[in-house]
Amino acid sequence: MTLPLTHLRAAQPDNYWLCNARLPLACLDAATPLRTPIAELAAPPRLEDWVAAHLHIQSGAIAAIAPATSTPDDDLPRYDLGQGLVWPCFTDCHTHLDKGQTWLRSPNPDGTFAAALDAATADHRHWSAADLYSRMSFGLRCSYAHGTQAVRTHLDCLDGQEKTSFAVFDQLRQEWADRLTLQAVCLVSMDYYDRPEAEQLADTVAQYGGILGGVIYPQPGLEAQIDRAFALAEARGLDLDFHADESLNPEAEGLRIVAETKLRRRFAGQVNCGHCCSLSVQATDRAQSTLALLKTAGVSVVSLPMCNLYLQDRQQGRMPRYRGVTLLPELRQFEVAVALASDNCRDAFFAYGDHDMVEVFNQSVRIGQLDRPIGGWPQAVTRTPAQIMGLDVGLIGAGRPADLVVFKARNLSELLARPQSDRIVIRQGTAIDTTLPDYAELDAVVGIS
Incomplete structure (x- = not known):
């Protein structure tokens, strides 16, 4: 019996087929024998690699993947996708849940990076456990409804804030354990690693x-500060995740120092760097030398195009000349693991955003000209950020959990032309409620009457 996809959420079957789907080839598990893309899509004019398939969902997992040319030989319910796209659920590996949703309380008066720092710092006075819980929970509800399955957030940790912020984070991690995998990164200025308090922070x-x-930004003693962070991480078996070179200063080369330090210390943990904007304004040979170092050192990069485009090269009354987005195609060419993420949402660093990885992918493709062909870029919001977080998710394959996002869109143009508000999110085989939280819930939290 073939049913329209709209019936899936109401029926909540445990054993069924998603028929006539199109899967991104880049997100297909290599262990899956079905490897034939649709020739007419992979060829001009579309230049898109999709796999035509039926997905058998059973007991929360993908039981089998069959070619779309076949016909299931059982009596299970079949939901016809009409060639709609099916992606694995997303991973958002760079967010700031603790800052999120504060725009109306502490807006950025001129949209510049410096003003964002001032506004965010001033907002810290409100950061009680109750305030953080309400806003961070709101952000997680958005992520979940949009189809994200794992989130890494940075937490401001100056002046003892880490005690409150990490405790709230831990509470949320426990509450969301059956729906979202959560990780937290401490965020301090690098000169903090000159202080004895850095030991206590690392212990926390x-x-x-x-x-x-x-x-990381240019300052006296930077190399020693980075080395100290590595030493503290080594002693405790911790991974590292830096904000690096978030400016248009070509002399900002913290990314290079991180790679050199990892190689020199033979650091075995995962090292990731976010932003890396200055690469975009450095001389080609210097930038390529750094990219080669990243590859050798195994340092991954996460790009935040929406936030960087919002802040970088902003001057009142003047059109920005530079994008501030790192060298995405070049990172791929040098085989550096590169992900895309949402970064700040509705705070002084970015007035917009909703923790929606479809929007992140949509805007990143346009900003970075990542299409023609799209190639492996779907991995940048699925498999690659999951690997950065040390997770084995972000792929579609037999035996893997049925954590999927289903779209009516049948190709890249349709996917990126609309916001995909009608997507269906499937978690462990079950279509979830994708209703987003109402902003009015935050009125009392941010002081709106």
Whole structure:
């Protein structure tokens, strides 16, 4: 019996087929024998690699993947996707849940990076456990409804804030354990690693199973500060995740120092760097030298195009000349693991955003000209960020959990032309409620009457 996809959420079957689907070839598990893309899509004019398939969903997992040319030989319910796309659920590996949803309380007066820092710092006075819980929970509800299955958030940790923020994070991690995998990174200025308090911070991060991090920009003693962060991480078995070179200063080369430090210390943990904007304004040979170092060192990069485009090269009354987005195609060419993420949402660093990885992918493809062909870029919001987080998710394959996002869109043009508000999110085989939280819920939290 073939049914329209709209019946799936109401029926909530445990054993069924998703028929006539199109899967991104880049997100297909290599262990899956079905490897034939649709020739007419992979060829001009579309230049898109999709796999035509039926998915058998049983007991929360993908039981089998069959070619779309076949016909299931059982009496299970069949939901016809009409060639609609099916993606694995998303991973968002760089967010700021603790800052999120504060725009109306502490807006950025001129949209610049400097003003964002001032506004965010001033907002810290409101950061009680109750305030953080309400806003961070709101962000997680958005992520979940949009189809995300794992989130890494950075937490501001200056002046003892880590005690409150990590405790709230841990509470949320436990509450969301059956729906979202959550990780936290401490966020401090790198000169914090000159202080004796850095030991205590590292201990707190280790206590909560977090990641050590910091904001890297040119300053005296930077190399020693980065080395100190590595030493503290080594001693506690922690990974590292830095904000690196978030500016248009070509002399900002923290990314290079991180790679060199990882190689020199033979650091065995995962090292990730976010932003890396200055690469975009450096001389080609210098930038390529750094890219080669990243590859050798095994340092991954996460790009935040929406936030960087919002902040970088902003001057009142003047059209920005530079995008501030790192070298996405070049990172791929040098085989550096590169992900895309949402970053700030509705705070002083970015007035917009909704923790929606479809929007992130949509805007990133346009900003970075990542299509023609789209190639492996679907991995940048699925498999690659999952690997950065040390997770084995973000692929579609037999035996894997049925954590999927189903679209009516049948190709890249249709996917990126609309916001996909009618997507169906399937978690462990069950279509979830994708109703987003109402902004009015935050009125009392942010002081709106």
